Amino acid sequence: MSDRPAVLIIDDEEDIRDVLAFELGREGFDATTAADGLQALEAARGRHFDLAITDLKMPGMDGVATLLGLKAIDPAIRVLIATGYASAETRDRCMANGACGYLQKPFDLEEILTVVTKTLSG
Amino acid sequence: MAERRRLLDGLAAQLRVAVDTGFDPRVRVATGDPEVDRLLALALAAARGGRSAPTGAGDEPQESPREVIELRRQQALMKYILANVPFSVFWKDLDGRFLGANDNFLRDMRRPSLEDLLGKTDYDMGFPQEQADFFVKCDRQVMDTGQPLLDIEEPQEQPDGTHTLITSKVPLRDEDGRTIGLLGIYADITERKRMEEELRRAKEAAEAAARAKSEFLTVMSHELRTPLTLILGPIEALLAGEAGPCPPLANxxxxxxRRNASRLLTLVSDILDFARFEEGRVEVVREPIDAAELVGLIVDDARPVAEQRGVELAFRxxxxxxxxxxxxxxxxxxxxNLLGNALKFTPRGGRVEVTLRQEGTQLELAIEDNGPGIPLAEREKLFRRFQQLDSSATRQHEGTGIGLALVKEFAEVLGGSAGVDSEPGRGSRFWVRVPVGEAGSARAEPRPLARSERLSWNSALISSRFHQGTPTAVAAVAASGGRPTVLVAEDNPDMRAYMAETLAGDCAVRAVANGRLALDAARAERPDVIVSDVMMPELDGIELVARLKADPALRRVPVILVTARAAREEVVSALNTGADDYLGKPFVAAELRARVRAAYRLHRLYHELEAKHHELQRAQDQLVHAAKMAAMGTLVAGLSHELNNPVAAIVMNAQSLSRRVPPSSPLAVGLTAIERQAQRCGKLVKTLLDFSHQTPAGREAIGAGTLLERVADLAQSQARARRIALEAAPPPPDLPPVEVCLHEMESALLNLIGNALDATPTGGTVRLDARAEEGGVELVVADDGCGIPPEVLPRVFDPFFTSKPVGQGTGLGLTLTRKIVESHGxxxxxxxxxxxxTTIRVWLPRLGSAQPREGEAR
Incomplete structure (x- = not known):
């Protein structure tokens, strides 16, 4: 039992996933990674996550489908969308589906750490 | 009485025949009464104007009534045709007097009946003098030479405007072959002309759009290459331990x-290939190759990656x-491409097999895996151009999306085909079949693969692909521009001589002993490339770069700095100053030559880009309205994901590592440079994305003060990172609201602030201000930075113009900003x-007074 906030990182890019997990771990978060939406849902079934950070464009389930799936499994989970796919319409679509934030890749580590901390404290 | 009646009736009938046949002398008319016939012959002679002397009835060749009937039938047919052809027909005598015309002509001339036309000339028809002169001149020519004039295209003024006519004029001859007048026939092709013109315009617009699209891709790819090169260089150097041993974490x-930068480079190279296909500039260069050896080498090089992924790799x-x-x-x-995909998508423990075999005259290359397989519906889409880059958020199976489309293009341009057989759950088999040309011919020996051509998988299968573009490009340059001139600055006489000698083969070399002399030499005659040592008396290499980049005339000349390996920090500061490349001492001759060639090529490219920019700007306007633009928006949105992911990985890894190394260590300095270049890539992608963003998003009302505050908040972290104060004055209470597309206007203002921050030195200030101004609001972004020289000022809004060092600005920012501001009225x-x-003032109309968007009226 850890009182560290649990964060699930979902990205099909291993290099992004790993460095995010590494940094969030260093910042005192309990970080778990998933390579796609299905893995993410699998993980969420096993335990509670305070926050999920998901890519939008992934093989299989896309970010919005993953978001909806996660919310269905764990209504308390908050979901941040982090994507390189940029358009105002996608942002609106994510927010309309219950995302708590939308980050445009590439982002600064500082930026994402700040957003994660703010989201979890708010 | 009855006898007389009969005679008169006969005469009338015969006269009608004569009139109907145009008094043709071959048509025999006679009543049978010699008295009456004599009179008839006289009348006919008179009617024929004496051209055909009356002949005695007895001498006339006898014609049977059947022939007469036949002639009449033909006359009637003629009349019918004349009345119904979709042409206007007229005929004139030798003096240019109208003798007759069909109804179409009468209608065109607004003549109610033939009587209103007969005997008139072109000068009586109400044509403008010049036109009548032209008609008469043509008529004269036809009648004088006896040669027809065919298909004269001429304008004609008619009451409803200018019509375009296509006219033919042929001489009319009598039975002796003498010209007695002319026949004119014309058609009105005004409508056809208009349609042709419309078609031409539509085609031009479509071509311009297509051209702009591929140019866009080319520009984007080339722009991305520079920072990528600047990322890969320091990474390789750091990995090689040149800045001292790396901690394990750093490795x-x-x-x-490195992996991500290479990936970006691959993508960029694919995009370039794609653009080439789009423009049809793909040339097949066949050479004898040992396919089995080549494939074997590449497969060998891929083995480490396969092992790392736990995939078995075989080649047969x-x-x-x-x-x-x-x-x-x-x-x-x-x-x-095929191998990369197979390795990427085959799960751990899987197997990938590459096979090469011959089927008749075809060579089949197949890559088979036992991965998840591809559903039929997906399979059909795989090879389609651009479709993989669609806007749906689900990422397609194959990753970059361009790769397979390129495979297909390549296969087809080689005269072959590409495809995939797959069974979900069992795996996929991608194949390419290409005709092998003179297969089996022993005449030509394949060129043995040089050591340098043996590709090494990791960063560079890919970076070797990147470099492969060079030979052709250099050849093209050499053919078009002669030898590049190179200026060498080096204080050591031996080294100077060595460098000059090394380069003398490819270039015209001038060599000088220090930076000051180099600057003078460059000003006296602008070189294509400058190669300079860093450590020199009087003016060192770094300072030389700074001076060159500050000089508008020399700013674009690429500079390669040569530096001792130990002085890595110098390199970083040199690159920061704007040097384009660097070369560590000791270097081999080939390396120096290659760098100079590459720099020269890049330099030329910039010039070409600049030359193209006007064309692009024009095309851009059309593009905004062309349907193609939508396709391009989609393409770019899809691409942005592919480009941004590796950029994100580079940025985050660099930042993550930076946090753990001593701030002033060589590693930290290198990382800073890498990160900055990666951010540049990211900015580039974003700018280009914005540039292609075509759909006018919804407008919303917002207080001008709020707008400015939002933007200030967004830019604050950027300013803080550079230790520049970003100050937003509190907005005055009377500030009117404006109606803007928030996303667009934010981009526009952020771009202005970004520029201001770029121009401001550390410790400086950028001020934001908003005030009510003539029916609207004025937003002000002011910096106390370096300012813009007056000669440059008028050009700052041109696309691809940038005041930043080569490669550092996209040159799209201000163009885009203006486009956005103007679209808001x-x-x-x-x-x-x-x-x-510099102070930039953006005026926006207040809410409710906005003018229509530019372009909507078009």
Whole structure:
């Protein structure tokens, strides 16, 4: 039992996933990674996550489908969308589906750490 | 009485025949009464104007009534045709007097009946004098030479405007062959002309759109290459331990960065190939190659990656005659793409097999995996151009999306085909079949693969692909521009001589002993490339770069700095100053030559881009309205994901590592440079994305003060990172609201602030201000930075113009900003003085008074 906030990182890019997990771990978060939406849902079934950070464009389930799936499994989970796919319409679509934030890749580590901390404290 | 009646009736009938046949002398008319017939002959002679002397009835050749009936039938047919042809027909005598015309002509001339036309000339028809002169001149020519004039295209003034006529005039002759007048026939092709013109315009617009699209891709790719080169260089150097041994943690981070930078480079190279296909500039260069050897080498190089991924990799060749005639580059790319995909998508523990075999005259290259397989519906889409880059958020199976489309293009341009057989759950088999040309021919021996051509998988299968573009490009340059001139600055006389000698083969070399002399020499005669040592008396290499980049005339000349390996920090500061490349001492001659060639090529490219920009600007306007633009928006949105992901990986890994190394260590300095270049890539992608963003998003009302505050908040972290104060004055209470597309206007203002921050030195200030101004609001972004020289000021809004060092600005920012501001009915002004900073004023109309969007009226 850890009182560290649990964060699930979902990205099909291993290099992004790993460095995010590494940094969030260093910042005192309990970080778990998933390579796609299905893995993410699998993980969420096993335990509670305070926050999920998901890519939008992934093989299989896309970010919005993953978001909806996660919310269905764990209504308390908050979901941040982090994507390189940029358009105002996608942002609106994510927010309309219950995302708590939308980050445009590439982002600064500082930026994402700040957003994660703010989201979890708010 | 009855007898007389009969005679008169007969005469009338015969006269009618004569009139109907145009008094044709061959038509025999007679009543049978010699008295009456004599009178008839006289009348006919008179009617024929004496051209055909009356002949005695007895001498006339006898014609049977059947022939007469036949003649009449033909006359009637003639009349019918004349009345119904879709042409206007008229005929004139030798003096240019109208003798007759069909109804179409009468209608065109607004003549109610033939009587209103007969005997008139062109000068009586109400034509403008010049036109009548022209008609008469043509008539004269036809009648004087006896030669017809066919298909004269001429304008004709008619009451409803100018019509375009296509006219033919032929001489009319009598039975002796003498010209007695002319026959004119014309058609009104005004409508056809108009349609042709419309068609031409539509075609031009479509071509311009297509051209702009591929140019856009080319520009984007080339722009991305520079920062990528600047990322890969330091990463390789750091990995090689040139900045001292790396901690184990650093190695993993650096490997990740390298992997992603290479990936970006591959993508960029694919985009370039794609653009080439789009423009139809793909040339097949066949050469004899040993396919089995080539494939074997590439497979060998991929083995480490396969092992790392836990995938078994095998290669089998059953080629009887291994020498085939193929385009080596294309064949390699096909294999690289297919193999890369197979390794990427085959799960751990899986197996990938590459096979090569001959089927008749076809060579089949197949890559088979036992991965998840591909559903039929997906399979159909796989090879389609651009479709993979669609806007749906689900990422397609194959990753970049361009790779397979390229495989297909390459296969087809080689005269073959590409496809996939797959069974979900069992795996996929991607194949390419290409004709092998003179297969099996032993006449030509394949060029043995040089050591340098043996590709190494990791960063560079890919970076070797990147470099492969060079030879052709250099050849093209050499053919078009002669030898490049190179200026060498080096204080050591031996070294100077060595460098000059090394380069003398390819270039015209001038060599000088220090930076000051180099600057003078460059000003006296602008070189194509400058190669300079760093440590020199009087003016060192770094300072030389700074001076060159500050000189508008020399700013674009690429500079390669040569530096001792130990002085890595120098390199970083040199690159920061704006040097384009660097070369560590000691270097081999080939390396120096290669760098100079590459720099020269890049330099030329910039010039070409600049030359193209006007064309692009024009095309852009059309593009905004062309349907193609939508396709381009989609393409770019899809691409942005692919480009941004590796950029994100590089940025985050660099930042993550930076946090753990001493701030002033060489590693930290290198990382800073890498990160900055990666951010540049990211900015580039974003700018280009914005530039292609075509759909006018919804407008919303917002207080001008709020707008400015939002933007200030967004830019604050950027300013803080550079230790520049970003101050937003509290907005005055009377500030009217404006109606803007928030996303667009934010981009526009952020771009202005970004520019201001770029121009401001550390410790400086950028001020934001908003005030009510003539029916709207004025937003002001002011910096106290370096300012813009007056000669540059008028050009700052041109696309691809940039005041930043080569490669550092995209040159799209201000163009885009103005486009956005103007689309909001606003305007943008720039005031600047060198040394005292720049002020940009954006005026926007207040809510409710906005003018229509530019372009909507079109």
């Amino acid at each position: 993993a981070h650096l490997e990740r960065m 060749s059953s080629l009887g005659a291994p020498i085939v005639h193929l385009d080596r580059r294309m064949f390699e790319k096909i294999l690289l 606003g305007r943008i002004r720039i005031e600047s003085a060198v040394g005292s900073g």
